[in-house]
Amino acid sequence: MKTLNIDLGDRSYPIHIGSGLLGQDLIERHLRGPQVMVVTNEVVAPLYLDQVMEGLGAEQKSSLILPDGEQHKNLATVEQIFDALLRHRFGRTATLVALGGGVVGDIVGFAAACYQRGIPFIQIPTTLLAQVDSSVGGKTGVNHPLGKNMIGAFYQPQAVIADIDVLNSLPERELKAGIAEVIKYGLIRDESFFRWLEEHIESLLDRRSDELVSAIETSCRNKAEVVARDERESGLRAILNFGHTFAHAIETGMGYGCYLHGEAVAIGMCQAADLSRRLGLLNPAEAERVVALIERSSLPIIPPEALDTERFLALMAVDKKNVDGALRVILLETIGRATLPRTVPLETLRATLDEYGRESA
């Protein structure tokens, strides 16, 4: 087991990464009182809930199974958790355990942030995306019909337990969606990691343990270094949203659940690379390497035809990363170095939206 410490002063916490972690007493180590509620969803519950519950020595333990899917990532589901906690008379030292992917982690983390103004929570991410993304950064929250993640809080877990064994039950499509975010870390700040990925992408797709542990650790370390310098997303941290302004537009425009988040990010990164090239930042050969690695991961690289340029622009305007309504996009200078969000000329953005993917499609 490798343990990566996320250094955030009095909100620091460890990420444990390895094989066979669910069978250990890792949860126990991080409890603050005798009450524990494990929250998961109907897909993950049959696979891992019994194992987690049996391993728990807590005096008062209970579980809650949420419906699966991004369409349930809303305040109504958060209220279900509040109801369950109150029915059990759980107090301020109770611990919530989020057992599931990013959606479960986001919902449960937000419930923990708000229940009695904040109770401890532990994350057990069961998707690659959640292990490399929501493990670090403290972002929690739910969607609103008018936009993704519009309601939420910055709230840090007590610990993250990333057991790579759970990835064996992950559908192929979700594994690849996680790889999209892994590639992102290489693109925005770690050129040598990007090269490592170009060499090892097939091993990752084959779920080889050593490569998975390495990729998760390097991804989390990269994210942690960014977050440590900018916990509340006032500056540098924005680079983590590389590709996401496009991706959020795709997810909102096509309806939550049509594209997996990582798939939308894969397309968004290709669009952002194209925009960077058009603006004279990224050289054409590097832009091709970006698309090539994403394509080798069997991830989508072309935006959905249903979203024409005007619709895309309208959807991007409500993205919360856009300060005061101006359209700002994170660009690439080279592979391994992203810019802070920049206001881009509308005509260049239109060119990317009009032409990228259509030319080659």
Add this chain to the structure above:
Amino acid sequence: MKTLNIDLGDRSYPIHIGSGLLGQDLIERHLRGPQVMVVTNEVVAPLYLDQVMEGLGAEQKSSLILPDGEQHKNLATVEQIFDALLRHRFGRTATLVALGGGVVGDIVGFAAACYQRGIPFIQIPTTLLAQVDSSVGGKTGVNHPLGKNMIGAFYQPQAVIADIDVLNSLPERELKAGIAEVIKYGLIRDESFFRWLEEHIESLLDRRSDELVSAIETSCRNKAEVVARDERESGLRAILNFGHTFAHAIETGMGYGCYLHGEAVAIGMCQAADLSRRLGLLNPAEAERVVALIERSSLPIIPPEALDTERFLALMAVDKKNVDGALRVILLETIGRATLPRTVPLETLRATLDEYGRESA
């Protein structure tokens, strides 16, 4: 105008206290962007909303009027604010202004804490209770059918503007409810302030400006000193809840809205003083002074007959201040010195619940 600085590191903020403050440009000074939404309720709106909106030079200003009353202090009302912010496409630098009493402040502060994971907010408390209580401490949140303030966040405002002129429109009953919390500060940590109150209580009830400014300033300073040492309520801060374990039971048991919060606190402080006396902490003469000052403020001192001892105990057991289900109460050692929460013998607590108020009633 007096300005009290609440020192919380990078979350520090000023409380402006005085007369005629709504006519000044105090809001403007604390904005971070061009978007402002003033949220108030249907009782306060006709009195002060126009004045506040006209004084605002912000480019994009709007207002939202909530229904009045604690029964609307719930997640559904918070969602109304999210809906309004999103309809206006307000971004992360938008500022929410809470114009109203404690309920409005709690709801709007929580909405600010959660909208896009936190946007700035400014409080303009329009009741004495809100000026001396919710102005300091960063507690925000809403109720759940199973308990008060069960859902919330610690979140600090950019500034508080406590204009004593607004107290002229405050109903008598609400003024007195605010005085209950003012008395609390004397009881828990400021014996000389308690003596000052014994001398000036009639002037306060007459709403004399100098006495109001003094009482608000001393109350806020006392609360600020406690909060600065314990922002997230892990220890010392508990003394601010003196009388509140009883009060929450009264409010929940009688239904929100039957007793004003300050009225329930007034009764709760009398019960806590009685319990302190029975436990040999507070001497009987001081216990009488506690009840006497509260009574001179025409505040209730006797719990409602409808709540018998068993019902009271059941209601107290779900109060979130009780760690892991054990009954803990804040007591008085003398006037001006409260204890941290202590586990009290059940039979003594029963004696207070059985006998206090019944003997003299």
